[in-house]
Amino acid sequence: GYSSDNLSSMVEKVTAGATGALGKIEMTGFSSDNLTSMVEKVTAGATGALGKIEMTGYDAADLSGMVSKISAGATAALGKIEMEGYDHKDLSGMVEKITSGATGALGKIEMTGYSSDNITSMTSTITTSTTNSLGNITMAGFDKDNIPSDITNSITTGSNAGILLQPPMVKEITAVTTPTKDNTPSYTFKSSKAGTITYGGSCISDNTSATTDNNTITFTTLSDGTHSNCILYVTSSTGVKGNSLSVTPFTVDTTAPTAYWTAATDDVSTVTGALMSGNTTDDTALVLSGTNESGSSVKVYDGSTELGAATVSGTSWSYSATVANGTTYQFNVKETDLAGNTSAATSNFAVTGDTLAPSVNTFTLSNTALKAGDNATVTLVFSESVASFSSSADITVDNGTLATMSSADNITWAGTFTPSANTEDASNTLS
Numbered sequence: 001g002y003s004s005d006n007l008s009s010m011v012e013k014v015t016a017g018a019t020g021a022l023g024k025i026e027m028t029g030f031s032s033d034n035l036t037s038m039v040e041k042v043t044a045g046a047t048g049a050l051g052k053i054e055m056t057g058y059d060a061a062d063l064s065g066m067v068s069k070i071s072a073g074a075t076a077a078l079g080k081i082e083m084e085g086y087d088h089k090d091l092s093g094m095v096e097k098i099t100s101g102a103t104g105a106l107g108k109i110e111m112t113g114y115s116s117d118n119i120t121s122m123t124s125t126i127t128t129s130t131t132n133s134l135g136n137i138t139m140a141g142f143d144k145d146n147i148p149s150d151i152t153n154s155i156t157t158g159s160n161a162g163i164l165l166q167p168p169m170v171k172e173i174t175a176v177t178t179p180t181k182d183n184t185p186s187y188t189f190k191s192s193k194a195g196t197i198t199y200g201g202s203c204i205s206d207n208t209s210a211t212t213d214n215n216t217i218t219f220t221t222l223s224d225g226t227h228s229n230c231i232l233y234v235t236s237s238t239g240v241k242g243n244s245l246s247v248t249p250f251t252v253d254t255t256a257p258t259a260y261w262t263a264a265t266d267d268v269s270t271v272t273g274a275l276m277s278g279n280t281t282d283d284t285a286l287v288l289s290g291t292n293e294s295g296s297s298v299k300v301y302d303g304s305t306e307l308g309a310a311t312v313s314g315t316s317w318s319y320s321a322t323v324a325n326g327t328t329y330q331f332n333v334k335e336t337d338l339a340g341n342t343s344a345a346t347s348n349f350a351v352t353g354d355t356l357a358p359s360v361n362t363f364t365l366s367n368t369a370l371k372a373g374d375n376a377t378v379t380l381v382f383s384e385s386v387a388s389f390s391s392s393a394d395i396t397v398d399n400g401t402l403a404t405m406s407s408a409d410n411i412t413w414a415g416t417f418t419p420s421a422n423t424e425d426a427s428n429t430l431s
Helices: 007-022 035-050 060-078 091-106 119-134 149-164
Strands: 170-174 186-191 195-200 213-218 225-227 231-235 250-252 260-266 279-281 285-291 297-302 305-309 311-313 316-322 328-336 349-353 360-365 376-382 400-402 412-419
Touching: 170 231, 260 328, 260 349, 285 328, 297 316, 305 316, 316 328
Parallel strands: 279 349
Antiparallel strands: 170 186, 186 213, 195 231, 225 250, 260 285, 285 316, 297 305, 297 328, 311 316, 328 349, 360 376, 376 412, 400 412
Protein backbone atom coordinates (compact mmCIF):
# COMPACT_ATOMS: atom_id res chain seq x y z
CA GLY A 1 0.00 0.00 0.00
CA TYR A 2 3.04 2.28 -0.14
CA SER A 3 4.06 4.34 -3.13
CA SER A 4 7.26 6.37 -2.99
CA ASP A 5 5.72 9.08 -5.13
CA ASN A 6 2.78 9.55 -2.78
CA LEU A 7 4.25 10.59 0.55
CA SER A 8 0.99 12.33 1.50
CA SER A 9 -0.97 9.07 1.28
CA MET A 10 1.61 7.15 3.30
CA VAL A 11 1.69 9.72 6.08
CA GLU A 12 -2.11 9.80 6.14
CA LYS A 13 -2.27 6.01 6.66
CA VAL A 14 0.53 5.96 9.23
CA THR A 15 -1.03 8.85 11.17
CA ALA A 16 -4.49 7.29 11.18
CA GLY A 17 -3.16 3.88 12.20
CA ALA A 18 -0.86 5.14 14.91
CA THR A 19 -3.47 7.44 16.38
CA GLY A 20 -6.10 4.72 16.37
CA ALA A 21 -3.70 2.54 18.37
CA LEU A 22 -3.24 5.21 21.06
CA GLY A 23 -6.75 4.59 22.36
CA LYS A 24 -5.85 0.91 22.92
CA ILE A 25 -2.69 1.46 24.99
CA GLU A 26 -2.85 0.15 28.54
CA MET A 27 0.10 1.38 30.63
CA THR A 28 0.44 2.56 34.21
CA GLY A 29 0.27 6.35 34.29
CA PHE A 30 -0.92 6.62 30.67
CA SER A 31 -4.24 8.14 29.65
CA SER A 32 -5.23 8.18 25.96
CA ASP A 33 -6.90 11.56 26.43
CA ASN A 34 -3.76 13.14 27.95
CA LEU A 35 -1.19 12.99 25.14
CA THR A 36 0.81 15.82 26.75
CA SER A 37 1.52 13.79 29.88
CA MET A 38 2.59 10.69 27.94
CA VAL A 39 4.96 12.57 25.62
CA GLU A 40 6.61 14.30 28.58
CA LYS A 41 7.09 10.97 30.41
CA VAL A 42 8.49 9.17 27.35
CA THR A 43 10.91 12.01 26.57
CA ALA A 44 12.12 12.25 30.16
CA GLY A 45 12.58 8.46 30.33
CA ALA A 46 14.46 8.30 27.06
CA THR A 47 16.78 11.11 28.09
CA GLY A 48 17.53 9.44 31.40
CA ALA A 49 18.45 6.22 29.57
CA LEU A 50 21.12 7.93 27.46
CA GLY A 51 23.56 7.84 30.34
CA LYS A 52 23.31 4.04 30.53
CA ILE A 53 24.30 3.31 26.93
CA GLU A 54 27.44 1.23 26.41
CA MET A 55 28.67 1.24 22.79
CA THR A 56 32.06 1.33 21.11
CA GLY A 57 32.94 4.93 20.30
CA TYR A 58 30.17 6.26 22.48
CA ASP A 59 30.83 8.37 25.54
CA ALA A 60 27.85 9.41 27.66
CA ALA A 61 29.87 12.39 28.82
CA ASP A 62 30.35 13.50 25.23
CA LEU A 63 26.80 13.30 23.96
CA SER A 64 27.41 16.38 21.85
CA GLY A 65 30.17 14.60 19.95
CA MET A 66 28.02 11.56 19.26
CA VAL A 67 25.07 13.63 18.11
CA SER A 68 27.39 15.51 15.78
CA LYS A 69 28.49 12.22 14.20
CA ILE A 70 24.93 10.94 13.93
CA SER A 71 23.75 14.22 12.40
CA ALA A 72 26.57 14.19 9.90
CA GLY A 73 25.77 10.60 8.95
CA ALA A 74 22.06 11.23 8.72
CA THR A 75 22.57 14.39 6.69
CA ALA A 76 24.85 12.58 4.30
CA ALA A 77 22.28 9.84 3.97
CA LEU A 78 19.62 12.36 2.88
CA GLY A 79 21.58 12.97 -0.27
CA LYS A 80 21.39 9.28 -1.13
CA ILE A 81 17.60 9.01 -0.93
CA GLU A 82 16.05 8.24 -4.29
CA MET A 83 12.28 8.79 -4.40
CA GLU A 84 10.15 10.35 -7.05
CA GLY A 85 9.06 13.83 -5.98
CA TYR A 86 11.71 14.09 -3.23
CA ASP A 87 14.59 16.58 -3.27
CA HIS A 88 16.97 16.60 -0.28
CA LYS A 89 17.67 20.27 -0.98
CA ASP A 90 13.99 21.16 -0.58
CA LEU A 91 13.11 20.49 3.06
CA SER A 92 10.17 22.93 2.82
CA GLY A 93 8.66 20.93 -0.01
CA MET A 94 8.91 17.68 1.92
CA VAL A 95 7.32 19.23 5.03
CA GLU A 96 4.51 20.60 2.86
CA LYS A 97 3.70 17.10 1.58
CA ILE A 98 3.90 15.59 5.04
CA THR A 99 1.63 18.30 6.45
CA SER A 100 -0.87 17.80 3.64
CA GLY A 101 -0.87 14.01 4.02
CA ALA A 102 -1.16 14.08 7.79
CA THR A 103 -4.05 16.52 7.58
CA GLY A 104 -5.95 14.18 5.27
CA ALA A 105 -5.70 11.49 7.94
CA LEU A 106 -7.11 13.69 10.69
CA GLY A 107 -10.69 13.01 9.63
CA LYS A 108 -10.14 9.28 10.28
CA ILE A 109 -8.77 9.61 13.80
CA GLU A 110 -10.80 8.16 16.67
CA MET A 111 -9.38 9.07 20.07
CA THR A 112 -10.88 10.16 23.39
CA GLY A 113 -10.73 13.95 23.71
CA TYR A 114 -10.06 14.49 19.99
CA SER A 115 -12.48 16.14 17.55
CA SER A 116 -11.68 16.06 13.83
CA ASP A 117 -13.33 19.46 13.36
CA ASN A 118 -11.03 21.09 15.92
CA ILE A 119 -7.52 20.64 14.50
CA THR A 120 -6.34 23.72 16.37
CA SER A 121 -6.95 22.06 19.71
CA MET A 122 -5.08 18.87 18.76
CA THR A 123 -2.16 20.80 17.25
CA SER A 124 -1.97 22.89 20.39
CA THR A 125 -1.86 19.74 22.56
CA ILE A 126 0.93 18.14 20.54
CA THR A 127 2.92 21.38 20.37
CA THR A 128 2.55 21.98 24.09
CA SER A 129 3.61 18.43 25.00
CA THR A 130 6.62 18.53 22.68
CA THR A 131 7.73 21.94 23.96
CA ASN A 132 7.32 20.87 27.58
CA SER A 133 9.37 17.75 26.89
CA LEU A 134 12.30 19.81 25.54
CA GLY A 135 12.79 21.21 29.01
CA ASN A 136 13.49 17.70 30.28
CA ILE A 137 16.39 17.08 27.86
CA THR A 138 19.89 17.21 29.36
CA MET A 139 22.52 16.90 26.64
CA ALA A 140 25.92 18.53 26.17
CA GLY A 141 25.89 20.99 23.27
CA PHE A 142 22.10 21.19 22.99
CA ASP A 143 20.39 24.55 23.42
CA LYS A 144 16.65 24.43 22.88
CA ASP A 145 16.59 28.23 22.68
CA ASN A 146 19.16 28.39 19.90
CA ILE A 147 18.05 26.11 17.07
CA PRO A 148 19.58 27.07 13.70
CA SER A 149 17.28 29.40 11.76
CA ASP A 150 17.70 27.57 8.44
CA ILE A 151 16.07 24.51 9.96
CA THR A 152 13.20 26.37 11.67
CA ASN A 153 12.57 28.55 8.62
CA SER A 154 12.41 25.57 6.29
CA ILE A 155 10.02 23.73 8.57
CA THR A 156 7.83 26.84 9.00
CA THR A 157 7.71 27.46 5.26
CA GLY A 158 6.80 23.88 4.50
CA SER A 159 4.23 23.71 7.29
CA ASN A 160 2.51 26.90 6.14
CA ALA A 161 2.34 25.62 2.59
CA GLY A 162 0.88 22.37 3.81
CA ILE A 163 -1.77 24.18 5.84
CA LEU A 164 -3.06 25.74 2.63
CA LEU A 165 -3.70 22.23 1.35
CA GLN A 166 -5.76 21.22 4.39
CA PRO A 167 -9.38 20.41 3.42
CA PRO A 168 -12.25 22.24 5.17
CA MET A 169 -13.83 19.91 7.74
CA VAL A 170 -17.59 20.29 8.33
CA LYS A 171 -19.79 19.09 11.17
CA GLU A 172 -23.56 19.32 11.80
CA ILE A 173 -24.50 21.67 14.64
CA THR A 174 -28.30 22.09 14.46
CA ALA A 175 -30.40 19.65 12.40
CA VAL A 176 -33.76 20.53 10.84
CA THR A 177 -36.66 19.85 13.21
CA THR A 178 -38.69 16.91 11.97
CA PRO A 179 -41.44 16.88 11.01
CA THR A 180 -41.67 20.57 10.13
CA LYS A 181 -44.31 22.68 8.40
CA ASP A 182 -41.55 25.09 7.29
CA ASN A 183 -40.64 24.24 3.68
CA THR A 184 -37.68 26.66 3.77
CA PRO A 185 -36.04 25.41 7.00
CA SER A 186 -32.77 26.65 8.51
CA TYR A 187 -29.74 24.41 9.08
CA THR A 188 -26.51 25.10 10.98
CA PHE A 189 -23.11 23.47 10.41
CA LYS A 190 -19.53 24.24 11.42
CA SER A 191 -16.60 24.57 9.01
CA SER A 192 -12.91 24.55 9.93
CA LYS A 193 -12.14 26.88 7.01
CA ALA A 194 -13.89 29.50 4.92
CA GLY A 195 -14.83 28.63 1.36
CA THR A 196 -17.59 27.87 -1.14
CA ILE A 197 -20.51 25.62 -0.19
CA THR A 198 -21.68 22.96 -2.65
CA TYR A 199 -24.99 21.13 -2.15
CA GLY A 200 -26.19 17.70 -3.24
CA GLY A 201 -29.40 15.66 -3.09
CA SER A 202 -32.81 17.30 -2.81
CA CYS A 203 -31.59 20.27 -0.73
CA ILE A 204 -30.11 23.43 -2.20
CA SER A 205 -29.65 26.96 -0.89
CA ASP A 206 -28.79 30.46 -2.07
CA ASN A 207 -26.20 30.55 0.74
CA THR A 208 -22.97 29.52 -1.01
CA SER A 209 -20.28 31.16 1.16
CA ALA A 210 -19.00 29.48 4.31
CA THR A 211 -17.06 31.19 7.08
CA THR A 212 -14.82 29.64 9.67
CA ASP A 213 -16.92 28.35 12.61
CA ASN A 214 -20.75 28.10 12.58
CA ASN A 215 -22.78 28.76 9.41
CA THR A 216 -26.60 28.98 9.32
CA ILE A 217 -28.14 28.44 5.90
CA THR A 218 -31.73 28.42 4.62
CA PHE A 219 -32.79 25.73 2.18
CA THR A 220 -34.82 26.84 -0.82
CA THR A 221 -38.46 25.72 -1.05
CA LEU A 222 -38.74 21.97 -0.46
CA SER A 223 -41.58 19.65 -1.44
CA ASP A 224 -43.61 17.77 1.18
CA GLY A 225 -42.04 14.44 2.10
CA THR A 226 -38.90 13.01 3.70
CA HIS A 227 -35.54 14.42 2.60
CA SER A 228 -32.82 11.85 3.34
CA ASN A 229 -30.22 12.43 0.59
CA CYS A 230 -29.10 15.99 1.35
CA ILE A 231 -25.34 16.60 1.53
CA LEU A 232 -22.99 19.58 1.47
CA TYR A 233 -19.26 20.24 1.48
CA VAL A 234 -16.95 23.26 1.50
CA THR A 235 -14.15 23.96 -0.98
CA SER A 236 -11.37 26.21 0.35
CA SER A 237 -10.05 29.30 -1.41
CA THR A 238 -7.06 27.22 -2.55
CA GLY A 239 -9.40 24.75 -4.28
CA VAL A 240 -9.21 21.93 -1.73
CA LYS A 241 -12.51 20.04 -1.34
CA GLY A 242 -13.55 19.12 2.19
CA ASN A 243 -15.43 16.10 3.47
CA SER A 244 -19.09 15.65 2.52
CA LEU A 245 -21.58 16.19 5.36
CA SER A 246 -24.80 14.15 5.28
CA VAL A 247 -27.68 16.25 6.58
CA THR A 248 -29.77 14.39 9.17
CA PRO A 249 -32.97 13.26 7.37
CA PHE A 250 -36.09 15.34 8.01
CA THR A 251 -39.72 15.47 6.85
CA VAL A 252 -41.58 18.50 5.47
CA ASP A 253 -45.35 18.50 6.02
CA THR A 254 -47.31 21.61 5.02
CA THR A 255 -50.74 19.95 4.79
CA ALA A 256 -53.20 20.75 7.58
CA PRO A 257 -55.15 17.81 9.05
CA THR A 258 -58.96 17.54 9.05
CA ALA A 259 -60.60 17.55 12.49
CA TYR A 260 -63.46 15.11 13.10
CA TRP A 261 -66.32 15.40 15.60
CA THR A 262 -68.09 12.15 16.52
CA ALA A 263 -70.55 12.78 19.36
CA ALA A 264 -71.72 14.63 22.46
CA THR A 265 -72.89 11.94 24.88
CA ASP A 266 -75.31 12.46 27.80
CA ASP A 267 -74.88 9.76 30.47
CA VAL A 268 -76.93 11.33 33.28
CA SER A 269 -80.54 10.64 34.45
CA THR A 270 -83.06 8.56 32.51
CA VAL A 271 -82.57 10.16 29.08
CA THR A 272 -79.06 9.24 27.91
CA GLY A 273 -77.10 8.67 24.71
CA ALA A 274 -75.72 10.69 21.81
CA LEU A 275 -77.29 14.12 21.39
CA MET A 276 -78.26 15.89 18.21
CA SER A 277 -77.09 19.43 17.60
CA GLY A 278 -79.72 21.74 19.12
CA ASN A 279 -80.67 19.37 21.95
CA THR A 280 -80.76 20.18 25.66
CA THR A 281 -78.91 18.19 28.27
CA ASP A 282 -79.04 17.75 32.02
CA ASP A 283 -75.47 16.35 32.02
CA THR A 284 -73.20 18.91 33.69
CA ALA A 285 -70.08 17.03 32.45
CA LEU A 286 -71.01 16.32 28.85
CA VAL A 287 -68.56 13.98 27.07
CA LEU A 288 -67.45 15.20 23.61
CA SER A 289 -65.48 12.85 21.34
CA GLY A 290 -63.96 12.43 17.88
CA THR A 291 -60.98 11.12 15.88
CA ASN A 292 -57.59 12.56 14.88
CA GLU A 293 -54.30 11.83 13.11
CA SER A 294 -51.75 9.86 15.11
CA GLY A 295 -49.57 12.23 17.11
CA SER A 296 -51.92 15.22 16.78
CA SER A 297 -53.25 17.40 19.59
CA VAL A 298 -56.88 18.61 19.79
CA LYS A 299 -58.36 21.74 21.38
CA VAL A 300 -62.04 22.30 22.19
CA TYR A 301 -63.85 25.63 21.69
CA ASP A 302 -67.19 27.24 22.51
CA GLY A 303 -67.56 29.34 19.38
CA SER A 304 -64.20 31.13 19.25
CA THR A 305 -63.44 30.77 22.96
CA GLU A 306 -60.93 28.05 23.78
CA LEU A 307 -62.16 25.71 26.53
CA GLY A 308 -59.11 23.44 26.80
CA ALA A 309 -57.12 20.55 25.36
CA ALA A 310 -58.80 17.22 24.72
CA THR A 311 -57.34 13.94 25.96
CA VAL A 312 -55.80 12.14 22.98
CA SER A 313 -55.29 8.38 22.88
CA GLY A 314 -53.84 7.17 19.59
CA THR A 315 -56.25 8.35 16.93
CA SER A 316 -59.16 9.23 19.26
CA TRP A 317 -59.86 12.23 21.46
CA SER A 318 -62.35 13.01 24.24
CA TYR A 319 -63.22 16.01 26.40
CA SER A 320 -65.52 16.52 29.41
CA ALA A 321 -67.33 19.83 28.87
CA THR A 322 -68.82 21.68 31.84
CA VAL A 323 -72.46 22.57 31.13
CA ALA A 324 -74.40 25.21 33.09
CA ASN A 325 -78.18 25.44 33.27
CA GLY A 326 -79.75 27.80 30.75
CA THR A 327 -76.55 28.30 28.74
CA THR A 328 -76.33 27.41 25.06
CA TYR A 329 -72.93 26.23 23.79
CA GLN A 330 -71.53 26.10 20.27
CA PHE A 331 -68.95 23.32 20.61
CA ASN A 332 -66.25 22.80 17.94
CA VAL A 333 -62.68 21.47 17.78
CA LYS A 334 -59.40 22.14 15.97
CA GLU A 335 -56.58 19.62 15.42
CA THR A 336 -52.83 20.36 15.20
CA ASP A 337 -50.51 17.73 13.69
CA LEU A 338 -46.89 16.92 14.66
CA ALA A 339 -45.52 19.36 12.09
CA GLY A 340 -47.53 22.22 13.62
CA ASN A 341 -50.27 22.51 10.97
CA THR A 342 -53.68 23.42 12.46
CA SER A 343 -56.98 22.36 10.90
CA ALA A 344 -60.08 24.44 10.34
CA ALA A 345 -62.69 24.24 13.10
CA THR A 346 -65.45 21.65 12.89
CA SER A 347 -69.04 22.85 12.46
CA ASN A 348 -70.64 24.18 15.65
CA PHE A 349 -72.55 21.58 17.69
CA ALA A 350 -75.24 23.44 19.69
CA VAL A 351 -76.19 22.20 23.16
CA THR A 352 -78.26 23.97 25.84
CA GLY A 353 -77.84 23.12 29.50
CA ASP A 354 -81.02 22.12 31.35
CA THR A 355 -79.87 20.86 34.69
CA LEU A 356 -82.79 21.93 36.92
CA ALA A 357 -86.04 19.89 37.29
CA PRO A 358 -89.27 21.74 36.24
CA SER A 359 -91.57 23.12 38.95
CA VAL A 360 -95.36 23.84 39.11
CA ASN A 361 -96.08 27.55 38.88
CA THR A 362 -99.90 27.30 39.32
CA PHE A 363 -102.51 24.56 39.90
CA THR A 364 -106.14 25.85 39.78
CA LEU A 365 -109.86 24.87 39.51
CA SER A 366 -112.29 27.08 37.59
CA ASN A 367 -114.98 26.42 40.26
CA THR A 368 -114.31 25.24 43.80
CA ALA A 369 -118.00 24.93 44.94
CA LEU A 370 -119.62 22.29 42.80
CA LYS A 371 -123.17 20.86 43.11
CA ALA A 372 -124.60 17.82 41.48
CA GLY A 373 -124.24 17.92 37.72
CA ASP A 374 -121.49 20.62 37.79
CA ASN A 375 -117.86 20.22 36.65
CA ALA A 376 -114.69 22.41 36.64
CA THR A 377 -111.63 22.96 34.47
CA VAL A 378 -108.35 22.02 36.10
CA THR A 379 -105.34 24.06 34.86
CA LEU A 380 -101.70 23.17 35.63
CA VAL A 381 -98.84 25.51 34.57
CA PHE A 382 -95.19 24.30 34.74
CA SER A 383 -92.06 26.47 34.91
CA GLU A 384 -90.88 25.03 31.58
CA SER A 385 -91.82 22.53 28.93
CA VAL A 386 -92.10 18.99 30.25
CA ALA A 387 -91.69 15.79 28.28
CA SER A 388 -93.37 13.05 30.27
CA PHE A 389 -96.32 14.44 32.25
CA SER A 390 -99.40 12.16 32.75
CA SER A 391 -102.44 13.54 34.59
CA SER A 392 -103.73 10.07 35.43
CA ALA A 393 -100.40 9.01 36.90
CA ASP A 394 -99.17 12.29 38.37
CA ILE A 395 -102.38 13.84 39.89
CA THR A 396 -104.40 12.39 42.77
CA VAL A 397 -108.19 12.97 42.58
CA ASP A 398 -110.69 12.47 45.46
CA ASN A 399 -114.48 12.19 45.06
CA GLY A 400 -114.55 12.58 41.32
CA THR A 401 -112.80 11.97 38.01
CA LEU A 402 -110.27 14.01 36.01
CA ALA A 403 -110.24 13.66 32.26
CA THR A 404 -106.84 13.28 30.64
CA MET A 405 -105.09 16.66 30.62
CA SER A 406 -103.60 17.99 27.39
CA SER A 407 -101.29 20.82 26.35
CA ALA A 408 -100.36 22.71 23.21
CA ASP A 409 -96.91 23.73 24.48
CA ASN A 410 -96.16 21.15 27.20
CA ILE A 411 -96.14 24.00 29.73
CA THR A 412 -99.85 24.74 30.32
CA TRP A 413 -102.02 21.65 30.78
CA ALA A 414 -105.86 21.52 31.15
CA GLY A 415 -108.54 18.87 31.91
CA THR A 416 -112.14 18.55 33.18
CA PHE A 417 -112.97 17.51 36.77
CA THR A 418 -116.38 15.90 37.42
CA PRO A 419 -117.39 15.29 41.06
CA SER A 420 -118.93 12.01 42.17
CA ALA A 421 -122.76 11.93 42.66
CA ASN A 422 -124.35 11.90 46.11
CA THR A 423 -121.14 13.18 47.75
CA GLU A 424 -120.84 16.10 50.15
CA ASP A 425 -117.33 16.99 51.33
CA ALA A 426 -115.98 20.46 52.00
CA SER A 427 -112.35 19.32 52.11
CA ASN A 428 -111.94 17.79 48.65
CA THR A 429 -108.48 18.36 47.11
CA LEU A 430 -106.56 17.60 43.94
CA SER A 431 -102.85 17.02 44.35
